[in-house]
Amino acid sequence: MNMLTNHRILITGAARGLGEAFAYAALQAGGRVVLTDILDERGAALAIELNAKFEGRAKYLHMDVSDSASVNSAMSEATLWLSGLDGLVNNAAITNSGGKAMEAINEDVWDKVMAVNVKGTWLTTVAAKPHLIRASEEHGLGRIVNVASDTALWGAPHLMAYVASKGAIVAMTHAMARELGEHGVTVNAIAPGLTLGESTQYIPAARHDHYKNGRAIKREQTADDITAAVLFLLSKESGYITGQLLPVNGGFVMH
Numbered sequence: 001m002n003m004l005t006n007h008r009i010l011i012t013g014a015a016r017g018l019g020e021a022f023a024y025a026a027l028q029a030g031g032r033v034v035l036t037d038i039l040d041e042r043g044a045a046l047a048i049e050l051n052a053k054f055e056g057r058a059k060y061l062h063m064d065v066s067d068s069a070s071v072n073s074a075m076s077e078a079t080l081w082l083s084g085l086d087g088l089v090n091n092a093a094i095t096n097s098g099g100k101a102m103e104a105i106n107e108d109v110w111d112k113v114m115a116v117n118v119k120g121t122w123l124t125t126v127a128a129k130p131h132l133i134r135a136s137e138e139h140g141l142g143r144i145v146n147v148a149s150d151t152a153l154w155g156a157p158h159l160m161a162y163v164a165s166k167g168a169i170v171a172m173t174h175a176m177a178r179e180l181g182e183h184g185v186t187v188n189a190i191a192p193g194l195t196l197g198e199s200t201q202y203i204p205a206a207r208h209d210h211y212k213n214g215r216a217i218k219r220e221q222t223a224d225d226i227t228a229a230v231l232f233l234l235s236k237e238s239g240y241i242t243g244q245l246l247p248v249n250g251g252f253v254m255h
């Protein structure tokens with residue numbers, strides 16, 4: 001699959017988990033990828049591994065999405081290395097308040113979740129905007145994929161700050177699509193369901209079973225189930241799709 005040949009992509013929160021899987025898939029599809037995160041040792045080691053496999057088409061950079069100085073400096077370095085930017089995947093996020101009733105979440109945790117998940121998505125998009133507009137004007141690209149969550153669609157309980165932040169990302173996807181559409185830049189979101197991985201291994205087995213039983217496709221979801229949706233939304237072929245939310249969850253939530 002060469003859907004992203006020579007496309008220049010930046011992915012946030014890419015040192016592990018879904019972000020790592022998206023980076024791998026984008027490289028496999030022919031892209032050049034800047035992986036960013038705050039897990040620097042892990043991100044740098046991953047980039048070395050990926051470069052051995054994908055002819056030096058990957059680079060790791062530190063980017064704390066909640067900090068504008070960090071975002072702007074990493075975006076400058078990334079766009080210099082890539083000579084521009086065709087696509088941005090806003091994937092970095094934290095949960096922090098998982099398993100707690102709403103009254104048990106403290107304000108610092110609430111603010112941190114909003115700073116990473118919501119403010120982070122805004123800051124990276126602002127920093128990427130001029131580069132994506134140029135990509136649109138020069139060769140019909142300029143793509144943003146925001147990673148939401150299906151928890152925001154069905155109202156997962158005991159996850160209030162996270163669910164609120166992912167609902168905000170859906171709303172921001174609509175507003176960003178309208179604001180950037182006049183420049184030809186598309187903005188879409190995916191809403192994954194509960195996916196097996198490091199970030200979800202602490203979730204009790206009963207909860208995983210609950211999800212599995214509620215899906216139309218009755219098996220666990222893995223990162224590999226989600227990557228094709230991201231590649232398509234980053235591709236040239238998806239250029240007339242914008243402002244949409246694509247749930248990728250085996251049919252747990254349908255809309």
Ligand SMILES: NC(=O)c1ccc[n+]([C@@H]2O[C@H](COP(=O)([O-])OP(=O)(O)OC[C@H]3O[C@@H](n4cnc5c(N)ncnc54)[C@H](O)[C@@H]3O)[C@@H](O)[C@H]2O)c1
Pocket residue numbers: 012013014015016017018019036037038039063064065066090091092093094116147148149150191192193194195196197198199200
């Ligand atoms: N795993 C799931 O079941 C699931 C389901 C729905 C949606 N999602 C979403 O998918 C995305 C990836 O989730 P994951 O399961 O791979 O989680 P993860 O925790 O494995 O990965 C998130 C990455 O973001 C990074 N990060 C955290 N704070 C950051 C910051 N301030 N700046 C930059 N990077 C930061 C982390 O270091 C980590 O590498 C998230 O947006 C998450 O909300 C995941």
